[in-house]
Amino acid sequence: MLTKKGAATRQRIVEAMAAEIRERGINAVTLEDVGQRSGTGKSQLFHYFPDGKEQLLLAVAQWEADRVIEDQQPHLGQLTSWAAWRRWRDVVVDRYRRQGVHCPLGVLITEVGRHTPAAQAVTRQLLAQWQHEVQVGIEQMQDSGRVSRRVDPRRTAGAVIAAIQGGVTILMSTGSAEHLEAALDLCLDHLRDYR
Amino acid sequence: MLTKKGAATRQRIVEAMAAEIRERGINAVTLEDVGQRSGTGKSQLFHYFPDGKEQLLLAVAQWEADRVIEDQQPHLGQLTSWAAWRRWRDVVVDRYRRQGVHCPLGVLITEVGRHTPAAQAVTRQLLAQWQHEVQVGIEQMQDSGRVSRRVDPRRTAGAVIAAIQGGVTILMSTGSAEHLEAALDLCLDHLRDYR
DNA sequence: TCCGGAATGTACTGGTCGGTCCAGTATGGC
DNA sequence: GCCATACTGGACCGACCAGTACATTCCGGA
CATH class of the missing domain: 1.10.357.10 (Tetracycline Repressor, domain 2)
Structure with missing residues (x-):
């Protein structure tokens, strides 16, 4: 249900979001930014965090x-x-x-x-x-x-x-x-x- | 350049924005909310704060x-x-x-x-x-x-x-x-x- | 090797919201 | 009373962005 690769991607997303928020403030960060920084896209993001931004924010x-x-x-x-x-x-x-x-x-x-x-x-x-x-x-x-x-x-x-x-x-x-x-x-x- | 009435409206806008921010957080507040609460509209808002939200925020x-x-x-x-x-x-x-x-x-x-x-x-x-x-x-x-x-x-x-x-x-x-x-x-x- | 689910890429959408435009109304100074 | 200017209302626009749909590729186990 979550391969090693998947877990790594998930973690990359969390850390990318955390870094973006630290650098630019929570308001300025978009999911596209997070995708770019983590080398993924929105589809992965919603794959690992089905409830979207809010769920990701909680993980962060x-x-x-x-x-x-x-x-x-x-x-x-x-x-x-x-x-x-x-x-x-x-x-x-x-x-x-x-x-x-x-x-x-x-x-x-x-x-x-x-x-x-x-x-x-x-x-x-x-x-x-x-x-x-x-x-x-x-x-x-x-x-x-x-x-x-x-x-x-x-x-x-x-x-x-x-x-x-x-x-x-x-x-x-x-x-x-x-x-x-x-x-x-x-x-x-x-x-x-x-x- | 700013009549008594105008000054009062301007002040109402500032206080409305301040109250909205206090109650709902800065992200959640829209200019429409501010207009509603202050009994004005966006046109007044931009009349008194030509640089828009940022300028208003500074006044707040x-x-x-x-x-x-x-x-x-x-x-x-x-x-x-x-x-x-x-x-x-x-x-x-x-x-x-x-x-x-x-x-x-x-x-x-x-x-x-x-x-x-x-x-x-x-x-x-x-x-x-x-x-x-x-x-x-x-x-x-x-x-x-x-x-x-x-x-x-x-x-x-x-x-x-x-x-x-x-x-x-x-x-x-x-x-x-x-x-x-x-x-x-x-x-x-x-x-x-x-x- | 094959198959099913996990992982990924891309194009799209629907709604929201800051900001603009313009037309109309009040108002205060002369 | 008149006129310039301040004030007000409301419709409109364009950008941005969270979230969706769907097609494709990867990969591990049998």
């Missing part, structure tokens, strides 16, 4: 969401020392700075994610998982006595995610990662110093 | 940007005591919570603002002004000895703006203001406690 959202988490590993999963937090922070800032305006996370949240309820669910799931990983990191730091017990891990993890999200959104508007760095550093300072 | 961006700052006044302009910061915080959270998904700021930044370079300039200007107002507030608190001199006012103001921005973006994805509150409160805690 899922693909981008997976990448957001992936890109931060293995650091995000081992936030057990200040050095690890620092490394994670650097990876996040560096990656988003380099990606600049063409940032999967930003595009996902601000463009793809709000398109349909199904895509919204993908972003919600991404945010939840991300926040959870950070929360676990904070709890580990509390267990080893490096972060005050007065910090609410869940709420603070939420604040960290919001800070990154805001920094990235501003990065996409202005091209500068200053806000992202400032916001993330403020969160880490707070974790370190709050008593 | 400017109008929404002005409202973002306006909505926070007079609190934003007088951040001279912790009580004042608290009031400002409450106004921001309450307003955005009520507006939920239909938030001028969110729509401006994530949809309108990235459409064209001109609209980008509007959002940049908004962010700069906003950050500046917060920065002045921090400096005033430093002058009265309520905030540590070790805090960098400009950078911290940037972090605050990013925190709000991220909270709002997440609010638009999930419908919950939790992240906004957590992020903003973390910033204020940090201002209050950092030594």
